[in-house]
Amino acid sequence: xxxxxxxxxxxxxxxxxxxxxxxxxxxxxxxxxxxxxxxxxxxxxxxxxxxxxxxxxxxxxxxxxxxxxxxxxxxxxxxxxxxxxxxxxxxxxxxxxxxxxxxxxxxxxxxxxxxxxxxxxxxxxxxxxxxxxxxxxxxxxxxxxxxxxxxxxxxxxxxxxxxxxxxxxxxxxxxxxxxxxxxxxxxxxxxxxxxxxxxxxxxxxxxxxxxxxxxxxxxxxxxxxxxxxxxxxxxxxxxxxxxxxxxxxxxxxxxxxxxxxxxxxxxxxxxxxxxxxxxxxxxxxxxxxxxxxxxxxxxxxxxxxxxxxxxxxxxxxxxxxxxxxxxxxxxxxxxxxxxxxxxxxxxxxxxxxxxxxxxxxxxxxxxxxxxxxxxxxxxxxxxxxxxxxxxxxxxxxxxxxxxxxxxxxxxxxxxxxxx
Amino acid sequence: xxxxxxxxxxxxxxxxxxxxxxxxxxxxxxxxxxxxxxxxxxxxxxxxxxxxxxxxxxxxxxxxxxxxxxxxxxxxxxxxxxxxxxxxxxxxxxxxxxxxxxxxxxxxxxxxxxxxxxxxxxxxxxxxxxxxxxxxxxxxxxxxxxxxxxxxxxxxxxxxxxxxxxxxxxxxxxxxxxxxxxxxxxxxxxxxxxxxxxxxxxxxxxxxxxxxxxxxxxxxxxxxxxxxxxxxxxxxxxxxxxxxxxxxxxxxxxxxxxxxxxxxxxxxxxxxxxxxxxxxxxx
Amino acid sequence: xxxxxxxxxxxxxxxxxxxxxxxxxxxxxxxxxxxxxxxxxxxxxxxxxxxxxxxxxxxxxxxxxxxxxxxxxxxxxxxxxxxxxxxxxxxxxxxxxxxxxxxxxxxxxxxxxxxxxxxxxxxxxxxxxxxxxxxxxxxxxxxxxxxxxxxxxxxxxxxxxxxxxxxxxxxxxxxxxxxxxxxxxxxxxxxxxxxxxxxxxxxxxxxxxxxxxxxxxxxxxxxxxxxxxxxxxxxxxxxxxxxxxxxxxxxxxxxxxxxxxxxxxxxxxxxxxxxxxx
Numbered sequence: 001x002x003x004x005x006x007x008x009x010x011x012x013x014x015x016x017x018x019x020x021x022x023x024x025x026x027x028x029x030x031x032x033x034x035x036x037x038x039x040x041x042x043x044x045x046x047x048x049x050x051x052x053x054x055x056x057x058x059x060x061x062x063x064x065x066x067x068x069x070x071x072x073x074x075x076x077x078x079x080x081x082x083x084x085x086x087x088x089x090x091x092x093x094x095x096x097x098x099x100x101x102x103x104x105x106x107x108x109x110x111x112x113x114x115x116x117x118x119x120x121x122x123x124x125x126x127x128x129x130x131x132x133x134x135x136x137x138x139x140x141x142x143x144x145x146x147x148x149x150x151x152x153x154x155x156x157x158x159x160x161x162x163x164x165x166x167x168x169x170x171x172x173x174x175x176x177x178x179x180x181x182x183x184x185x186x187x188x189x190x191x192x193x194x195x196x197x198x199x200x201x202x203x204x205x206x207x208x209x210x211x212x213x214x215x216x217x218x219x220x221x222x223x224x225x226x227x228x229x230x231x232x233x234x235x236x237x238x239x240x241x242x243x244x245x246x247x248x249x250x251x252x253x254x255x256x257x258x259x260x261x262x263x264x265x266x267x268x269x270x271x272x273x274x275x276x277x278x279x280x281x282x283x284x285x286x287x288x289x290x291x292x293x294x295x296x297x298x299x300x301x302x303x304x305x306x307x308x309x310x311x312x313x314x315x316x317x318x319x320x321x322x323x324x325x326x327x328x329x330x331x332x333x334x335x336x337x338x339x340x341x342x343x344x345x346x347x348x349x350x351x352x353x354x355x356x357x358x359x360x361x362x363x364x365x366x367x368x369x370x371x372x373x374x375x376x377x378x379x380x381x382x383x384x385x386x387x388x389x390x391x392x393x394x395x396x397x398x399x400x401x402x403x404x405x406x407x408x409x410x411x412x413x414x415x416x417x418x419x
Numbered sequence: 420x421x422x423x424x425x426x427x428x429x430x431x432x433x434x435x436x437x438x439x440x441x442x443x444x445x446x447x448x449x450x451x452x453x454x455x456x457x458x459x460x461x462x463x464x465x466x467x468x469x470x471x472x473x474x475x476x477x478x479x480x481x482x483x484x485x486x487x488x489x490x491x492x493x494x495x496x497x498x499x500x501x502x503x504x505x506x507x508x509x510x511x512x513x514x515x516x517x518x519x520x521x522x523x524x525x526x527x528x529x530x531x532x533x534x535x536x537x538x539x540x541x542x543x544x545x546x547x548x549x550x551x552x553x554x555x556x557x558x559x560x561x562x563x564x565x566x567x568x569x570x571x572x573x574x575x576x577x578x579x580x581x582x583x584x585x586x587x588x589x590x591x592x593x594x595x596x597x598x599x600x601x602x603x604x605x606x607x608x609x610x611x612x613x614x615x616x617x618x619x620x621x622x623x624x625x626x627x628x629x630x631x632x633x634x635x636x637x638x639x640x641x642x643x644x645x646x647x648x649x650x651x652x653x654x655x656x657x658x659x660x661x662x663x664x665x666x667x668x669x670x671x672x673x674x675x676x677x678x679x680x681x682x683x684x685x686x687x688x689x690x691x692x693x694x695x696x697x698x699x700x701x702x
Numbered sequence: 703x704x705x706x707x708x709x710x711x712x713x714x715x716x717x718x719x720x721x722x723x724x725x726x727x728x729x730x731x732x733x734x735x736x737x738x739x740x741x742x743x744x745x746x747x748x749x750x751x752x753x754x755x756x757x758x759x760x761x762x763x764x765x766x767x768x769x770x771x772x773x774x775x776x777x778x779x780x781x782x783x784x785x786x787x788x789x790x791x792x793x794x795x796x797x798x799x800x801x802x803x804x805x806x807x808x809x810x811x812x813x814x815x816x817x818x819x820x821x822x823x824x825x826x827x828x829x830x831x832x833x834x835x836x837x838x839x840x841x842x843x844x845x846x847x848x849x850x851x852x853x854x855x856x857x858x859x860x861x862x863x864x865x866x867x868x869x870x871x872x873x874x875x876x877x878x879x880x881x882x883x884x885x886x887x888x889x890x891x892x893x894x895x896x897x898x899x900x901x902x903x904x905x906x907x908x909x910x911x912x913x914x915x916x917x918x919x920x921x922x923x924x925x926x927x928x929x930x931x932x933x934x935x936x937x938x939x940x941x942x943x944x945x946x947x948x949x950x951x952x953x954x955x956x957x958x959x960x961x962x963x964x965x966x967x968x969x970x971x972x973x974x975x976x977x978x979x980x
Contacts, residue, residue, distance in 0.1 A: 043928075049942050050939050050944070051943065053771070057771075057772075072772055073773065074929075075773070075938065075942075076927060076928060077938075077942075079661045080927040080928070081927065081928070083661070084927035087837040087843050088843070090838050091838065091839065091840030091841075091842070092840075093840055094844075095843075095844070095845050095928070095929060108664070187645075188658065188662060188663070190662075232558065234559070234647075235559040235645065235647045235648045237645070239941075239942070247538060247539075364663070364664040364665075365664075368663055368664075368665070424888040425806075427802075427892065428801075428802040428806050429802075430798075431801055431802040431809075432799060432802045432803075432809050432812060432813060434795065435796070435798055435799045435863075436799075438795060438855075439816065439820055439859060442852055442855075442856040443832075443853075443856050443857070444823075445835075446832035446834075447823055447827050447828050447831065449834075449835060450827060453831060499722065501719075502719045502722045505719055506719070512727065513723050513727065516726050516727040516731065519730040522913075522959045522960065522962070523734075523959060524917035524919075524933065524955050524959060525919060526919050526936050526955070527737075527955050529940075530737070530940045530948060530949070530952045531734075531737050534737070534945065534949075535736070539753070541753055544751070544752045544753040544755075547752055548752060574729065628821075631821065634824070635824045635825055635826075637825060637826065637919075637920055638920065638937075641937075642937060642940065642941070652826075653824065653825070653826045656830065660924075666830065669830055670831060673824065673826045674827060676824045676826065677822075677824050677827040680822055680823075684822050
């Protein structure tokens with residue numbers, strides 16, 4: 001088909017030219033405006049939803065005014081932020097001053113971030129639990145600052161389940177009586193490990209010890225629950241399972257505190273949905289610590305400003321403001337008797353049983369293997385013992401020696417796992 | 420003068436070609452090399468793929484979805500092309516409406532489709548309004564999800580197929596239809612004996628081009644159902660790259676997809692060549 | 703007179719054609735209307751069940767929210783910049799390639815082979831290793847998105863070349879020969895004789911390449927994580943954000959494409975057939 005030269009074409013090519021010139025002008029203007037402001041910039045990448053980013057922007061406005069800076073927030077997924085950090089480390093220059101990373105990524109990210117011991121004063125240290133700081137510390141240096149700590153609890157439909165299960169037996173009975181109403185986050189990602197580890201830990205098992213009796217007990221329990229799980233568990237992540245709970249197709253699932261915030265915004269909490277502790281197993285209760293930690297990349301363009309911001313965050317007032325203004329359930333507990341206390345009762349009850357996943361450099365590979373085993377047991381009727389044996393084959397020796405120092409455990413745990 | 424012109428032409432081919440090779444082919448070759456690398460040459464990445472049941476599901480879906488989508492695009496594109504060319508007057512409204520889904524960015528189409536097909540979306544709302552029970556259009560592991568993906572993908576691309584076929588239809592000389600009419604052929608027979616054979620090259624060309632693009636389906640699946648519910652090779656590779664942090668396995672999966680596309684393209688080109696030579700022999 | 707019209711269609715076919723036309727128009731208009739409605743109505747309305755078909759309350763709050771996000775202004779500027787830069791580069795190189803292909807048989811065959819080969823590469827087979835390589839040399843996730851512009855330029859060259867090929871082929875040989883006889887060099891002939899003749903196609907190619915870059919999702923998703931262009935940003939808003947702002951952003955993204963479709967109409971049709979590709 002031949003494009004001929006008609007007058008209409010000439011006319012439209014002229015208007016197209018006008019469009020192009022206008023576009024170029026817009027680009028220039030946008031660039032000029034940014035440079036005109038003259039303020040120092042601070043670029044922060046956070047793992048928040050766009051609506052939360054808007055509220056966080058209001059939270060930082062006081063810091064902006066006090067220090068005469070411009071804070072640029074980027075809302076992204078933790079995985080993409082980690083990728084951006086790796087790119088910035090590889091090229092040794094970049095635009096990010098602060099990055100928020102998920103707890104499961106800390107081991108992987110450590111080589112690319114700066115040590116932050118000088119920022120953490122004793123008063124700052126008291127703001128968060130030891131478990132939280134332990135995950136942030138490697139070789140006695142602190143590399144990450146807890147930002148938005150959370151842990152999981154059980155979210156249940158109080159209308160359909162007036163008496164939520166408190167032990168493994170009760171949970172199993174519930175699942176059997178109501179097939180398809182219990183859901184686990186079983187998609188191929190870290191969330192599956194979060195859900196399953198709560199059971200493995202509360203039976204006495206551990207990530208680096210998949211063939212221990214505790215791990216086997218935990219997996220046996222998962223196997224018992226498997227036939228009655230909601231069908232979509234194989235692809236559920238935090239948001240989809242939450243939406244299913246909101247719709248009523250799931251009555252019990254496990255999630256982070258933001259789930260209650262979401263259900264509250266839909267008017268479903270506390271009228272329909274509430275939180276409760278995760279059912280206790282033979283070894284007690286356990287819940288995974290999760291959430292975001294802030295770090296300063298080694299090649300940050302404004303490291304001094306970034307450290308100022310972290311110091312600002314590590315004060316009780318800032319933490320209280322984060323809880324209040326962003327609705328984050330965090331280090332400052334809600335006053336007893338308030339609506340928030342009722343909504344987050346399950347999470348508050350789990351606070352003493354929070355446990356961090358190991359901060360290992362090989363954690364993604366370890367987690368992948370656990371994910372495979374979990375999914376095999378839950379969705380392909382695999383035998384728990386065989387699935388667990390495939391995680392770290394040839395590690396029977398690890399079971400014997402439990403007295404070695406944590407650093408040794410990490411190296412032994414990672415030995416042989418491909419990079 | 421000739422040698423100057425020839426040299427210019429050589430530069431004019433070499434420069435863009437080098438640029439494309441450097442920016443596209445070199446990374447692809449690098450990815451190919453990396454897919455065989457695990458601290459040393461090894462087939463371990465491909466073995467990891469073979470061990471993974473989701474990879475096989477992704478490979479199967481990557482064949483089923485494009486075939487279904489292509490069939491739908493060709494049928495709908497042909498119908499729309501016939502409709503447009505059959506009119507005595509050109510309708511700019513109809514033509515603009517036909518092109519619109521192509522002009523809109525794909526991510527916008529997918530956003531709209533998500534809101535239409537959500538469990539509490541407009542499609543279910545419309546069904547509920549007439550008394551039909553709502554369906555889970557995007558439910559994972561359901562065949563409805565595959566149907567939704569096929570329809571949305573076809574919706575976005577049908578305008579191009581339509582345009583290709585319109586161009587093809589317009590090359591059919593009117594005399595052939597006159598002759599058919601004089602021979603007593605009705606509209607259906609005219610379609611079968613005049614339109615279809617003359618349109619065959621255009622249909623074949625559209626099938627191959629759109630087929631190649633359909634095999635590379637990525638954003639449709641990613642936005643509508645997420646990386647896992649209806650896995651295809653590209654979202655599988657993406658999942659390996661981001662969630663699983665296994666870049667080499669991701670490249671191996673991408674290479675399998677590249678192989679699939681190449682086989683299809685070469686096979687299609689050969690088939691078309693043989694078919695058109697057959698047609699030529701018959702004519 | 704359209705040849706198809708002579709196929710002797712009866713009244714039945716005419717009705718079928720009308721029905722089909724109505725479906726096509728509805729399929730294009732209704733989803734856009736719903737998107738616009740979502741962008742202009744408050745959040746609570748959007749979550750009502752059964753859904754509202756007509757807006758009850760119009761509000762600009764969603765657009766306001768979208769415009770107060772600093773990242774958005776950067777994303778718009780970035781998309782514009784990448785689009786313009788890659789379109790300029792692709793049009794220039796596409797023009798070079800198309801000119802050579804239109805003038806010489808060997809170049810034509812080589813050119814078509816090269817362009818078809820590029821079309822064959824699946825996005826991910828290139829994007830993942832390209833992201834790794836560009837990251838290593840510092841061209842990934844940069845505020846100016848130069849790496850992305852380079853990639854967009856490369857993938858747009860086939861579109862530009864195929865759009866311009868027919869135009870260059872249509873330039874009458876006498877015009878060029880006259881210039882040669884006057885002693886102009888080959889480069890001079892190309893710049894001063896051929897380019898002005900095909901400037902309509904040049905504009906069409908530029909615009910097609912711009913739209914290709916503006917809409918491109920896959921490479922942008924993998925290359926720019928924190929300095930995003932509009933498509934990955936919309937993806938994030940759609941999957942993780944609220945409906946109102948996401949719809950407003952989607953409407954915003956449609957503006958250039960709609961302008962161009964309306965302005966270029968028939969030329970675009972022709973250009974799309976020769977060079978149109980996702």
